[in-house]
Amino acid sequence: MSYRAPVSDITFCLDHVVGFDRVQASPTFEEATPDVVQAILTEAGRICEEVIAPLNRAGDETPAALENGVVRTSPGYADGYRAIAEAGFVAISADPDYGGMGLPLTVTTAVNEMIGSACLSLELNPLMTQGQIEALEHHASDAIKEVYLPKLTSGEWCGTMNLTEPQAGSDVGALTTKAEPQGDGTYAISGQKIYISWGDHDMADNICHLVLARLPGAPKGTKGISLFLVPKKIPDADGNPGVANSLQVVSIEHKIGLHGSPTCVMQYDGARGWLIGEENKGMAAMFTMMNNARLGVAVQGLSVAERAYQQALAFATDRKQGRSLIENGTGTILDHADVRRMLMEMKAEIFSVRAMALDLAVSLDLEKTGDAQAASRAAFLTPIAKVYGTDTGVKLANMGIQIHGGMGVIEETGAAQFVRDVRVTTIYEGTTGIQAMDLVGRKLMDGGAAAFALLDEVEALADPVLTPMAQALRKTTEDVLALDMNDRFGGAVPFLMAFARVLGAYYHLKAAGAGDKTRQSLAHFHITRLLPEAHAMMAQARCGSGGLYDLSPDELAA
Secondary structure (H helix, E strand, C coil), X not given: CCCCCCHHHHHHHHHHCXXXXXXXXXXXXXXXXXXXXXXXXXXXXXXXXXXXXHHHHHHHHCCCEEECCEEECCCCHHHHHHHHXXXXXXXXXXXXXXXXXXXXXXXXXXXXXXXXXHCHHHHHHHHHHHHHHHHHHHHCXXXXXXXXXXXXXXXXXEEEEECCECCECCCHHHCCCEEEECCCCCEEEEEEEEEEECCCCCCCCEEEEEEEEECCCCCCHHHHXXXXXXXXXXXXXXXXXXXXXXXXXXXXXXXCCCCCCCEEEEEEEEEEEEEECCCCCHHHHHHHHHHHHHXXXXXXXXXXXXXXXXXXXXXXHHCCCCCCCCCCCCCCHHHCHHHHHHHHHHHHHHHHHHHHHHHHHHHHXXXXXCCHHHHHHHHHHHHHHXXXXXXXXXXXXXXXXXXXHHHHXXXXXXXXXXXXXXXXXXXXXXXXXXXXXXXXXHHHCCCCHXXXXXXXXXXXXXXXXXXXXXXXXXHHHHHHHCCCHHHHHHCHHXXXXXXXXXXXXXXXXXXXXXXXXXXXXXXXXXXXXXXXXXXXXXXXXXHXXXXXXXXXXXXXXX
């Protein structure tokens, strides 16, 4: 089934829901004129429809493979990647001093959504590079920037992030990879990293790894972690790929989805690396990349949700089954109330996730202009967007299979691939639970100031249904603040999802006020059918950890 890039929907969100004009009005982003942004979105939509989308099935059916120490990519991926790089889509938000466009992250976010819908496995590659570019811009020395940023920005070289080890997953502080100073400003990096997305491939001249490792005598835990840039090929005096570094791909993981994206086990044996940022401050530097990636992964959930919806709608429009109970029906399953319920829910949720992701991107862009309030807003929105975006992607991909009925579990339709591809998004870049714990932990360390400021925005709409719900969420936030930390953790996910439901209604009402009957109908659907779920979520949040430990480990196994 073909893909239609939702350029008009994205533009509507930018213009009428998330206040992108505030970013465009800043001298920092004066180049982001409406004409420039529209031209980029239109061209990205065209490339995604014509070049990238046809690669989605090829990557699933013919996965990346490790051959004689080199990872060979899926058919057509190299051409697809070149189309992305040559159009400048890797470099939309990168520094113009090194070849980037210097445009807002909001524009990058919109383009990444379309690339992810077209082919999520391929989109992971530029997403990793974009994160590395941002980390180097903020933390690398000028000498490192001069060599690496022009190549990464052009797409000639690609970037990765190396955190996880076999014994150190979410607990990054348990990592053991070592970095030994060599006395010449370089370090010998030794250790093994796992789950490295696009850790190797044949689409770029060089692959640059950001690797977390420990210096001799470093403190235990995350306080003793440093960040190093370790290229696959060491640049020569002219900045071109030179001799091979002492690293290799041990294997490629066999995953349930994202088959076109090679997830590598990487081995470093005294590989030459360069320190990025300060010693033992690696987590702070890596978080620059990780925060970028969390928004990016939220958008990946949106990407799959949009593609699954388009395919489910196309199937329902053609599939004839059963008797229609409505007048002037189509004669297809589109007439059936439950199928309509699912399609309406898919469309409403997609709008909410898109608006939230773009809202977060706008806040991050405003933060770059020096807006302190936007910085607090962005920090609070990040875990909500990551969880809501990815959980919605999984839910809607499953719903797409349900609409297909029996054909949904037949691989030839492609509906099952969406479920397999999107499932990992709720896990990498911080699991659902970890993001929710971050929300009720670190993000409430301000006493709830950022949460209450966001609820002030919602209540300012003065909607008779939404305002009481926002007030109830305010009271729930106060209740959560009074809990001890483990009780907060016990209700963290429902607390986060309550915020997502309330914010979704907020975005829908803003759209309804600026849109047509379609926007108004979607807002009504969300308010009447989805928003009420927030009551149950808030009740769970207030329960804390109550009842979670009532069964002993033995009783759980009985």
